[in-house]
Amino acid sequence: MPASYAANNCIYADSNNPAATITFASPTSASALSFLSANANGAITIQVIIHHTDATTETNTFVSKDWFNGTPAAYIANGRVNTSTRVINTLNGNNPRLYEALFALANTASPVTSLDLLWTTNGNPSTASRIVVFAVSGATGAVAPILTSPLPASTNVYAGSPAMFAVGASGTAPFSYQWQKGTNGIFANLSDGGDVSGSNTNVLNFSSAVFADAADYRLIVTNIAGATTGNAATLTVFSTDADVTQPGDPITSFGGGLFGDGPPVNAIDNNMGTKLGMNLSPAGAPSGVVVSPNAGATLVTALRVYTANDTTARDPIDYKLEGSVNGGGSYTLIASNSLALSDNRNNLPGIAPDPLTQAVQEVRFTNSNGYTTYRLTFSHYKGGSSQGSFQIEEIELLGVNTNLPIQVVVPNTARAYVGSALTINATVSGSPAPNSRWQKKISGVFTYLSDVGTVTGSQTTSLTINPTAFGDAGDFRIIATNSLATVTSAPVTVIILTTNVDVTQPGDPIVSFGDQSAGHYSATDLAPQCIANDFTSYINGGSGASASAGFNPFAGPVGVVVTPAAGKTIITGVRFYPGSDTSIDDPADYTLEGSNNGGASYTTLSSGALAIPDERNDVAFAVDPLTTSVQEILFANSQGYTSYRLTFNHVKDDGNAASLRIGELELLGVVAPAQLVISDTTVSGGNLNITGSGGTPSGGYTVLSTSDLTQPVASWATAGTGSFDGSGNFSISIPVSPANPKQFYLIRTP
Structure with a gap:
């Protein structure tokens, strides 16, 4: 197909024009054919019917890739011609791309006269997809191994399950095969042994995959014409340990403010359609969750983190897992390391987590200690130090239930109205049975309590203060001890509330x-x-x-x-x-x-x-x-x-x-109590008449009198008594004597 802008110079096919034929002007024998092509709107599987001079035919297929960002590329154009303006348009750099697809021929003696190309629905391509074949070339003589599509796909399995990688090859037989195992891009030849077999065949088998099998694998196929190395595929082996967290376990977040993505419970709700998201405060700050499995004491040896559906910049790139036996009063480091979460996203409403089919990373670590509370911290993110938000879909802590010499659980807070009774109940268990004693932080130092005054139960698992006063507010904790261990609880913050x-x-x-x-x-x-x-x-x-x-x-x-x-x-x-x-x-x-x-x-x-x-x-x-x-x-x-x-x-x-x-x-x-107001005073007929308002409706009052203001009110004489009416108004007449040149009066209410 010669380059020309006046004559046909390529083959085009799509869903509306699915068939095209290439007829060779000079039929030639070939041992393999190669196609230079590109697609729009996704990859397409093309069926090729090869016609020979001896009237025989053979059928093969190849997969043509989309022109945008596919690999490996045979040619990168770095631009395309706009036929209207005759200007080269650059497209996001390193595009468009052309790709080579090739296969071997079974009939290498009879010349090839023509090729029928058929656009197929294999792989469910977009109906808008279309292919352009720019060139076809043929090879003669021995053909180096051609690895047939599809090449091996990466595989996820649980430990103990079988796994397999298989690759087909065409070209000049016979072939020899060598599988290689790679870690961090360094590959070495693989041999049969243990659970591995088929290392020198085109099918590599793992009878019962173990964690050490997790790696990249590729196949090298060799024949008389040379060697071909296949693409690498990854085997990921997941733990069979159960997730010790379950929906409903107490869980809180830290390091930022929750936003619309949802609360901390979404991180352990077994629903791949909900997620935990936080605005980091400040940007790039460490964040995470604290969870106390209702399963009790557990021994955790692995962690799974599932990606959410939003931008990858919100993904964490490291983790630190700590455990506590006293409800978060103190923590012990279990494991910390980097994370390399997939850029693939999860958004599967109502679907439970499944590491075999979803975007997840599992990290395993050595741990021989059981804990009742876990703190998981993420300190850095793909978006860098200025990243303002964090997001994960689901976490799983993998392990088993275990026994601890002492377990202590206390509430975070205890509250009571001032003057009422307050009891703090701790759950303490262990073997041998532990002794317990309460402390209160006084002047910054935790001090042992005794059963004195309003305090009882200071050496039991239930501390009572009755009645409470505002001075009882503060931090309390319980210390449990037996012959095997001593455990100090997390602080319990006591809050005393006003009765107003x-x-x-x-x-x-x-x-x-x-x-x-x-x-x-x-x-x-x-x-x-x-x-x-x-x-x-x-x-x-x-x-x-x-x-x-x-x-x-x-x-x-x-x-x-x-x-x-x-x-x-x-x-x-x-x-x-x-x-x-x-x-x-x-x-x-x-x-x-x-x-x-x-x-x-x-x-x-x-x-x-x-x-x-x-x-x-x-x-x-x-x-x-x-x-x-x-x-x-x-x-x-x-x-x-x-x-x-x-x-x-x-x-x-x-x-x-x-x-x-x-x-x-x-x-x-x-x-505020009503203010008593005297509205009028008059003297007539030898009486002082006093009227006013603002008293307690139907309440009583007393009029006190003295001629000496230096005297205390307690020594004033009673001049009269009365009652307020239903609206708090009052009126009273007090006899006065001309013998007293001055007299002072006061109205007192109870």
């Missing part, structure tokens, strides 16, 4: 300020969500540069102004509850102010940093400080106010957060 009630109620007047998101989150003000008595989040987009589009960064100040319908109140505390949103949106500081003139001026009551827990509150949870995630701030205040302004300047991660979000707010205090 929330003076706000759903429906109280409340408005936002500082939100410049232009209705991105809602067409109406979401401020009422702050005091809705549920965990539907209040959202404020702030005034960041991209606030109107709903993008980061966040900028304050923002907040709410609330006017409790209860009237004037004395506030001495605030509770901040997170919602179900990512923790990077939590407020990081606050200022609370009060006003008695409708907001014309404010007085600061309290301000400072916040440390709202990263644990989230689901919208289905009931608002309860004893059972849900919350931070309570208490402060001194004796002044009542009718409205309050709560201001936030920052969230936990201004750079990555697009908004501030709060699950619920509670202003804690009491309704």
